[in-house]
Amino acid sequence: MQKVYTKIDSIAGNVISVRAEGIRNGDLAVVTSSHGESLANVIKLNGKEVSLQVFAGGRGVSTGDKVRFLGYPMRISYSDDLMGRVFTGSGKPRDNGPELTENLIEIGGPAVNPAKRIIPRNMIRTGLPMIDVFNTLVESQKLPIFSVSGEPYNEVLARIAMQAEVDLIILGGMGLKYDDYLYFKDTLEKSGAMSRTIFFVHTASDPTVECLLVPDISLAVAERFALDGKKVLVLLTDMTNFADAMKEIAITMEQVPSNRGYPGDLYSSLAARYEKAVDFEGAGSVTILAVTTMPGDDVTHPVPDNTGYITEGQYYLKNSRIEPFGSLSRLKQQVNKDTRDDHRALMDGMIKLYASYKESLEKKSMGFQMSEWDDKLLQYGELFESKLMDLSVNIPLEEALDLGWEILADCFEPKETGMRSELVLKHWPK
Template identity: 35%
Template sequence: MSGSLRFSRVKQIAGPLLIVETNGMLGYEELVEVEMDNGERRLGRALEVTDTMAVMEIFEGTEGISINNSKVKFLGRPLEFAVSNELLGRIFDGLGRPMDGMPPILGKATKNINGDIINPYVRDYPDQFIQTGISVMDGMLSLVRGQKLPIFSGAGLPHDVLAAQIAKQSTLSTGEDFAVVFAAVGVANSVAMYYRKQLQISGQLKRSVLFLNLAEDPAIERIVTPRIALTAAEHLAFEEGYHVLVIMADMTNYAEALREISIAREEVPSRRGYPGYLYTDLATMYERCGKIKGKKGSLTQLPILSMPGDDITHPVPDLTGYITEGQIVLDKGLSGRGIYPPVNVLMSLSRLMKDGVGPGKTRDDHKSVSDQLYQSYSRASEIRSLVEIVGKGGVQEADLKYLDFAEHFEQEFMKQGPDENRDLERTLQLAWKTLYQLPESELNRISPELIKQHYGVA
């Protein structure tokens, strides 16, 4: 509160935590700077404060800190981030400090990175279709402005290529482009550079903000990186009027950092050692998303989560699924067969699609084409697994058509280049071509009028 500087000493060091004498002068979640004899400074935040001492998480880690080589400076404020429209085009580290050689932002305002809750009363319902130029997304898993749609992925899968493609190609029906906020949460430097390069190529870098906590950066820092990125994104969306797409990769690293702190604090662990409040903690980030009545901008989230061991039951993807509006699941099998984007459509879902597509929104046949592709591809997958047992010769003639359909679906409809941008007309045209692999009688999710209009026309 007083903001005046005070100094103290380290009392105890335990894993990533420091215990510091405070004499009650430190507030909850307030910052300290640990100054070491060699001049090195590290930032820490109070996790618990009492009359006499505080438990601090040290973002850069506690390595090398000793009780007699360091002193602790109280900064008298919680973690804040300065926001302004000058954010665009900038690159920051995981704690929000410039790392592009440019001066710090002289913000219009500094904001607490925890953000405030959007008043549900002023939220606007997301129902505007975003064209990503990716057939499998636009056709079957439409993204809607203000939605949070995570990508569940695994090691070696091209989730970054997909997220970058979405960032590059997404356009709104109004013709506006997105501003992109990218939060690297414990990913390799090469991944961060990939995003940067892709945004540069597409000319979007000047409409982007990058926050980089890389794999070699301190793990504890990851707890704040997504929140700083969302603070920037909220400002751009709701104060500056941009439509903002936030990509956060990889949220599993975030949860692991949270677990590390929780275990160091000896909290009662829940599933797989993650703290019991993981659901609420994730919700406080994922819910920083949406549209607000009377405001021009919007905030759309595309979190990327790796599923350790490709396990969709892992607590992080599991809890994420309860908060987000659907999920895109990437598949090793498809990827192995050279299909990009390798989206397992049968496990993926966009919950807000129903409100963003169809008559008056996109095209009259959009919804039923999506349903039909879904149903037919699902049937085709069953027949495929049968063929794996008995071979093609063992399957009935009618069922073989489904094999052609699935092949066409994957090779013509789903498969596209990472730089190939298809508009919705093209996507639906390809969808109808794919459906043409099946006899008309098999298309029971589409009305006869629409079939007459589109079947075999393209």
């Protein structure tokens, strides 16, 4: 039974308060004002005092308006009809297509019981050598892309969306500039990847509460498709905007702030989303890649700092490249032992030589005399960066490994690489 209340006790920004009984946290309500009807979401219960976040904002809402509680939390339609569609953070069509109202599922449910999960064991190929060769993405992994503003992180996500060998892409945009939204949409449509993509987008001009709903709505849909046997890759950008939306609401609610003004439950809120990554026995999987921008390139900022404790490594995007030293996929050893016999050894050997290149580069910049070995390392580093690190490179794993051997052969003698003799005999370019 729906409950209707005709007196609003207080209005603070987008948050209104009413006195009501039998209401659950997370339930939806409809606020009827002179501007029409707007959805609202219960965000706090304090005895009989119920606080709601109004989706369309508090402007135009007065204390005499009606609040009708619907008795259920946010829900989204789940079916194959979602494919190729674009929705708002509240699940409304953004692409002028029909609204979907059948087979509704609740969002924001609990993560899968860890005892029911299986150990990640399958590689997800992306066509990016810095991921496939050096920090392999594993099915059901949760990884952030740490970046600073201005880096092409959305371009990287779009490339992964086009190329990743999965059944379904769910793209969740939070606080996107309109240009970025159009970039994603146009890129995926031109590549033909839109047909296997579901896009939930919150732009910077949309209501704040919808920003908080994007991860939940994306992951709820992903989970259901995974249970139906699909390999789902969820791409989220940008989790710092999500955390900033949490902070904005916490300030409105006059909560005691924690580090840099963020709410004290920041870690729990981030973990509740990331822990949705799962591989179901006998069914599909959910893999999460989420951009986390670092204000001032500060990895100790609360959002990347908390994220690092939750996830299984990170990709570090700097100078328009995925940096080999800042990046880490903790689960890569689960899969790269099975890809090709030289994968692990080539990965370790090339990164070791790249570290030596960085030292030689520093010597050169300080005016030290360069040895023949330094010259070889400088040549190697330039080839490594242009042929493997450049984000425009798009080749399968096997080609990338062969290219790695070619780069080594162009710069070094076999004995100088530190590679095992049996691998050199088998893979060294003739």
